[in-house]
Structure formats: structure tokens, C-alpha cells
Amino acid sequence: MNKLTAIIAGGGIGGLACAAALAQRGWAVTVYERQEELRAVGAGIYIWENGLRVLEALGAFDAATKNAFHGTHFEQRDNHGDIIDSAPIAGGNRLLTVPRSQLLAALASVCKKAGVEIVTNAEVTGASSRGELFFAGGGSHQADLAVGVDGVWSKVRESLGLERSHEQTVEGALRTMVSAAAGDFRANDVGKYIECWNGPRRFLVTPVNQEQTYLALTCPDSDRDACVVPVNKRVWSESFPQWTHLIERIGEFPINWGVYSVTRCHAWSAGRTAIVGDAAHAQTPNLGQGGGMAMQNGLAMAVALESVNNRRDIPDALEAWEKGERDIVEHCQRWASLYGEVTYLPDDVRTRTIRGAMSDPWVAGQVFRAANHAPVGTVPPG
Numbered sequence: 372m373n374k375l376t377a378i379i380a381g382g383g384i385g386g387l388a389c390a391a392a393l394a395q396r397g398w399a400v401t402v403y404e405r406q407e408e409l410r411a412v413g414a415g416i417y418i419w420e421n422g423l424r425v426l427e428a429l430g431a432f433d434a435a436t437k438n439a440f441h442g443t444h445f446e447q448r449d450n451h452g453d454i455i456d457s458a459p460i461a462g463g464n465r466l467l468t469v470p471r472s473q474l475l476a477a478l479a480s481v482c483k484k485a486g487v488e489i490v491t492n493a494e495v496t497g498a499s500s501r502g503e504l505f506f507a508g509g510g511s512h513q514a515d516l517a518v519g520v521d522g523v524w525s526k527v528r529e530s531l532g533l534e535r536s537h538e539q540t541v542e543g544a545l546r547t548m549v550s551a552a553a554g555d556f557r558a559n560d561v562g563k564y565i566e567c568w569n570g571p572r573r574f575l576v577t578p579v580n581q582e583q584t585y586l587a588l589t590c591p592d593s594d595r596d597a598c599v600v601p602v603n604k605r606v607w608s609e610s611f612p613q614w615t616h617l618i619e620r621i622g623e624f625p626i627n628w629g630v631y632s633v634t635r636c637h638a639w640s641a642g643r644t645a646i647v648g649d650a651a652h653a654q655t656p657n658l659g660q661g662g663g664m665a666m667q668n669g670l671a672m673a674v675a676l677e678s679v680n681n682r683r684d685i686p687d688a689l690e691a692w693e694k695g696e697r698d699i700v701e702h703c704q705r706w707a708s709l710y711g712e713v714t715y716l717p718d719d720v721r722t723r724t725i726r727g728a729m730s731d732p733w734v735a736g737q738v739f740r741a742a743n744h745a746p747v748g749t750v751p752p753g
């Protein structure tokens with residue numbers, strides 16, 4: 372029997388995870404990426420237990436997490452540098468942080484091993500529900516299945532009319548990496564992911580390996596002194612004096628500013644064409660789960676298509692996939708947005724709110740629900 376064929380728009384985290392998962396199940400897969408090479412935007416990335424399990428299922432775990440930082444606590448601190456909450460990263464529920472480039476390379480490597488063809492300099496301009504992708508400069512390709520994993524401004528989503536809403540937040544982030552040096556962390560900081568607040572400004576310090584530390588500086592886009600590139604080191608140092616030594620090192624690595632998108636869709640597929648990842652369900656980064664959800668959902672789609680032998684059965688399998696995955700994805704979107712609202716609270720109210728919320732087992736359960744979720748197609752540890 373001929374292999375079923377899939378064409379995928381977008382060679383980011385979600386597109387490569389989806390491509391690998393399909394190819395490992397016998398599909399002939401081609402990925403079309405508009406950049407001239409596969410390139411990660413951003414600096415570091417948090418990968419929670421659910422995402423780590425997907426990487427294990429795809430065979431990408433070892434390469435993706437080589438030398439990764441494995442912290443013991445996720446800690447929030449107030450405008451005085453005092454601890455608001457310090458959540459232990461419990462035994463079976465891992466959180467690792469890695470450079471994005473390393474994650475992308477690991478996914479590209481498993482794609483290659485599974486026979487995925489990756490075509491760069493290929494910009495997709497739209498799609499049809501018949502498994503077709505259209506390209507800039509004319510031309511199209513058709514397969515049994517087409518998938519748009521082309522990010523928050525997805526052309527595939529737009530051309531299929533799947534979007535319900537695309538909200539852009541007021542808050543945004545400057546993300547970069549700085550080199551790590553001995554003595555960067557005081558005794559009380561070692562082994563932690565640290566999120567510091569001062570007014571609506573937030574400074575997130577995340578080691579990713581022995582050599583590099585990932586910094587995310589977030590604020591509303593109306594905070595013109597703080598959201599500029601090159602980074603205004605003076606204002607960030609004034610807000611977070613404890614981290615001046617890291618702020619001073621900003622500039623060694625590219626930096627970008629961007630607000631966040633939250634995308635919601637009527638449906639994640641039309642006919643034989645689907646959307647996955649930020650194209651379908653972008654969320655604010657407050658839970659560090661957008662990439663995890665993109666990989667998780669790409670794998671779940673491939674699993675849902677395992678029973679399909681011909682293209683006629685694909686639309687029903689895609690509907691079943693969406694039905695199974697929507698709840699966890701939308702939960703995650705809601706709670707990520709909810710967390711972002713603490714940005715606008717006065718400092719002392721934010722402290723009381725986070726402390727009160729995180730000491731409530733129900734709230735903590737909601738916040739970590741996605742991390743604790745066992746993704747379809749993965750094997751529980753042990």
C-alpha cells in the first residue's frame with residue numbers, strides 16, 4: 372500500500388514535532404519553512420513534564436535536554452526581593468530549561484531520522500480543505516493531509532476561516548541570553564527559576580545550562596522606557612538591582628521585543644487540513660506551556676490518525692483528535708491569561724494574591740494541570 376502523505380507549513384517546535392510523529396507512523400512527510408534555515412525565535416524555553424514526555428516519545432529527549440538546567444523550585448519574589456512563593460518542582464513532575472536552538476535541532480534530527488523532507492525558503496500563503504498548501508510566487512502542493520503549524524499569524528488558519536479570535540496582549544517580553552559566570556547566583560538563588568516583580572515590570576532569571584542564562588524582561592507596552600531595544604539597562608537595573616550584573620551583560624545575544632497573541636478557533640480543521648500549535652491555540656507565556664502544547668497536540672494528532680488507511684477517513688479522525696485535546700489546551704490558555712492579570716495589581720496586593728492562590732491546593736492544581744497531564748502517545752515514567 373502507498374504511504375499516506377502529509378505536507379506541513381512551518382518548521383518550528385510544533386511543526387517538527389508533528390512531522391516526526393507522523394513520519395514515525397509511516398507517513399511520507401514534507402515540511403515547508405519560510406525562513407532560509409530552521410531557526411528558533413526567542414532564547415530559552417521551559418519544558419514541563421508533559422512536553423518532556425512528548426520529547427521522549429519522539430526520541431528527541433536526550434538531545435533536546437543535553438546539559439539542561441533542572442531546577443528544584445519555581446520562585447516568585449516581590450519588589451523588595453523577598454520570596455512571595457517558592458513551589459518545589461516535585462519528583463515525578465520535571466521542569467527543564469534549554470536553549471530553544473537546542474530543542475529545535477533535536478526535533479529536526481528526529482525528523483531527519485524518520486525520513487521527513489524539510490524545504491526551506493518556502494512561504495505558504497494559504498491552504499484549502501482538500502489538503503492543499505499554496506505558496507508565495509505561485510504553485511501549490513496537495514497531499515492526503517495538510518497541516519498549518521505556521522505560528523500566531525497563520526496563513527493556513529486565515530485562509531480556512533477557522534479563527535474565532537486573535538487577541539494581542541498589552542504586556543510583552545524582551546527575551547535574551549547572557550553568558551553565565553561563577554558567582555552569578557547567591558546561595559539562596561542557586562538551583563531555582565526566579566521570577567521577580569516590581570510594579571508591572573517582571574524579570575525572569577532562568578539558567579539553561581552551565582554556559583548560559585536565559586532572561587525574560589516583561590512589562591506593558593505602554594512602559595516605553597522599559598520595552599525598548601537596545602535594552603534600557605538603567606531602568607531595568609533600577610527596578611531589579613540584585614540582577615544588575617546580568618543586566619549589564621545583555622547585548623551579547625540577539626534580543627527581541629514582542630507582545631503576546633492568544634488565538635482561539637471555531638475548529639482546528641476543515642476537511643483534510645488541520646492547524647496545530649500557536650496557529651490554533653497560542654497562549655500567553657505565563658505557564659511556559661505554549662511550546663509544550665504545540666508538541667503535545669502534534670503528537671496527539673498523529674496518534675489519532677493511526678487508524679486511518681485512506682484520505683476519506685481523515686476529516687473524522689481530525690474531529691476526534693480535536694474533541695480529545697481541546698479541554699486541556701483551553702484550560703491552559705485560560706490559566707495562562709489569568710496569571711498575566713497579576714501584572715496590573717499593586718505590589719502588595721499581587722504578593723497577597725499569589726501567596727493566597729498558590730497555597731490553595733485547588734488553584735495550584737489548575738496552574739499545574741497541563742504539566743501533570745499525560746499526553747496522548749506518551750508513556751508514564753517508571
Ligand SMILES: Cc1cc2nc3c(=O)[nH]c(=O)nc-3n(C[C@H](O)[C@H](O)[C@H](O)COP(=O)(O)OP(=O)(O)OC[C@H]3O[C@@H](n4cnc5c(N)ncnc54)[C@H](O)[C@@H]3O)c2cc1C
Nearest residue numbers: 381383384385405417495522648649656659660661662663
Ligand atoms: C515571551 C515568550 C516566552 C515563551 N516561553 C515559553 C516557554 O518557556 N515554554 C513553552 O512551552 N512555550 C513558551 N512560549 C510559547 C512558544 O514559543 C510557542 O507556543 C511555540 O513556539 C509554538 O510553536 P509553533 O511551532 O506552533 O509556532 P512557532 O514556534 O512560531 O513556529 C512557526 C514556524 O512557522 C514558520 N512560518 C510562519 N509563517 C509561515 C509561512 N507563511 N510559511 C511557512 N512557514 C511559516 C516560522 O518561521 C516558524 O518556523 C513562549 C512564548 C513567548 C512569546
